[in-house]
Amino acid sequence: MHGVPEHPEQQPRSRHLINRRLVVSRRSRRSPLPRRGGRTLIGLLAASLALAAPAGASPRGNGDEALRNRLQELVDRPDGPPGAIAVLRDGGRVRVVRAGVAEVGTRRAPSTTDHMRLASASKAYSGAVALRLVDRGLLGLDDTIAHRLPQLPQSWGHVTLRQLLNHTSGLPDYSAAPDFIELIQAEPHRVFDSRRLLDFVTDDDLEFAPGSRYHYSNSDNIAVALMTEAATGQRYEDLLVSQVYQPLGLTRTSLPVGYQLPSPRLHGYDVEPGSRPQDVTTLFGASGSWASGGMVATPADFNTFMAGYAGGKLISTATREQQRSFVEGASEPAGPGSNRAGLGIFAYTTRCGVVYGHTGNTAGYTQFGAGTRDGRRSLTLSITSQVNQKNTPDLLAHLRDVEEDFVCALLGSPHKP
Template identity: 35%
Template sequence: MPFTRTTFTARRALPACAAALLLVLAGAGTTPAAPPPGTATVAAAPVPDRAEPDPQAALDAGTVARLDAAITAVMKEAGIPGVSVGLWIPGRGAYVSSFGVADRRDGAPLKPDMYSRIGSVTKTFTVTAVLQLVDRGLVGLDDPIAKYVDGVPGGEHVTVRQLAAMRSGLPDYTSDPKFLDALRADPHRAFTPRQLLGYAFAHPPDFAPNARWEYSNTNTVLLGLLVEKVSGQSLAAHLRERVFAPLGLDSTSLPTGSAFPDPHPQGYTTFSPDGSVVTATDWNPSWAWAAGAVVSDLEDLRAWVPALVDGRLLEPATQAERLRTAPVGVPGVGYGLGIARVDGWLGHNGELPGYETIAAGLPGSGVTLVVLVNSDIDRGGSLSTLVGRAVTRIATPEHVWNLPSPSQVGGDRR
């Protein structure tokens, strides 16, 4: 299949709602009980405010040609149906392009102005909301989660900070076989946050709080419940008011159902009872909720990344706490409070049935990278990482986005 390239065309903002989840980093390594001396705390310089891309401010033709060729080659090798890539480098220019198809049935091309389910990039929004409550004096980072959410095993010893840093020891509900069976049997069903926690709490803790790092979506679901308890709002409404609206993220939302705003691509997955390829486009994202159910688009993520990296919605001291990234057992990779560090990049990736995402920036430089893929059918590595690595090897060779293959949905979806 030839991969057609589509460059940016402006679109009016549509009301966003709708879906997604999951994972990020693979390989839960053993780390010290607290970030060791010298742990990276990155001070990020302010990044220019969001503006519509200037078609005349493209990267140089040679770099564009190399990026086109590299992305096309990865798509062919990995069987990627479609991918949108945004790369903004102050002083050099922008690269905003889509390749391949949004729908294999009719061959409709993928376009840069389409919405996407962004999976675990959602965690960056949820944790930001928690940290804003910290700034307002309504929550303490070292408060036990039991102060805000009842029914958590050992909750009097698990802190808000440990939940945000993936160091609580609480099992990941998406690794529970009963949860996986239920989701696979009916991906359109609605889950409540308490139902999700029930799957997790059916198992003993994986380790004592703060003993090491381990990625768990359970952590972020608990933080979503904390936000609701303290704010008196639904998480969707609170994010809209406190995180999305202040930055003008009009195309970003946390859905309460399976609605998916147009235009959007089909999302292809093998998370099905028999392992066949199906579309997950209209599956209910309630199983992801605070951990991965946000919908966004390329332009909103372009605006979000600089705000995430420079902490413009947080007090400086709180942002400094967020960026105390500790090792996760993978060379060059660390994790802070709802944010990852990957060879100098700060941000997050996401993976859920049908969609993969990268949203990251280089602190102090204003460089922003967004990758949106409409498949999670990985062949030898995360599709978004394959694209992100190919792009950064060319554009920022001193900082290459390179993550190990992420866990499959729920830990083992194949």
């Protein structure tokens, strides 16, 4: 289903982008991808809180000014995002730091109430739903695909929920499948049957023995969501409401089917040095990423979620201990410091301490969200362009350094040793 572009004067380049930049979290190793200026041009789609502080509040204090300068450094780069916003919460104290604009051509600063795409940070939400059901005894971490999803290939049958959540399943990545890429290239606003996304790889064997190694795959969280539906008889979208939105009081978080975002929105951009940033906010629909990368939220809601999820407010102590059984593996894109993969969550060990959360990148957006072990402190940092190791390695290194400074500010250790 196609719609009228929000900026008709940019329509010709928008159509060109559709053919050259299908953005997600990782590229296929099986299909050669066209490139422009050394950058990967066709990636893989979809991986791509109710705050007390008023949205328009200005950051105060020397510490916040230093953090704002760090965000401004990103925005001022030739390949940098047009806008950036970070939310830091310490108990009841909320700090908002921002740079740039929410929409190119305006002077409006990014706001905590602007809607944005969460990309692969969506995987934390499917993890939250699954772990809540584990707490209720409706799912088990050692439940297998054969038991819960017998319609999937028999060769996948021994894969467990635990292995799906920590990306050690071996499931082939549907978003790397040539047929999927061809369809999304031809029709970026295509409405997929999200519950059939794994059909693109059901003829493929596992890539390795389940549990034998880590490999980030968008298929994992599609299977997680399908398991939650099989265990409850409820739609995943409804489970998000009952298991995540309502317990945390999230009122501006959603999992859309189409390509539109609610207003107000934080616009996402394709940035090419020397050219005007191209608005790609509505370039792709969300149904092709679903539980793996389709969530939409505001910086405020995203921050509240991360506090509740990282701090275990949503799950019991016993389940939280299982969640924090880590293996070596980085999120996509990598977050600050060293990364390890848990069950729907990553540990980021920085020079100032450890936080727990998730990252994500998709067309127009890169996300980092994390919280402390006790959930008292949380941080989200959102920028309005896609940054990853394949396309923008230098910018990613800069972004990770900035993220680490924000983690240090969150933990009360702002200065480098």
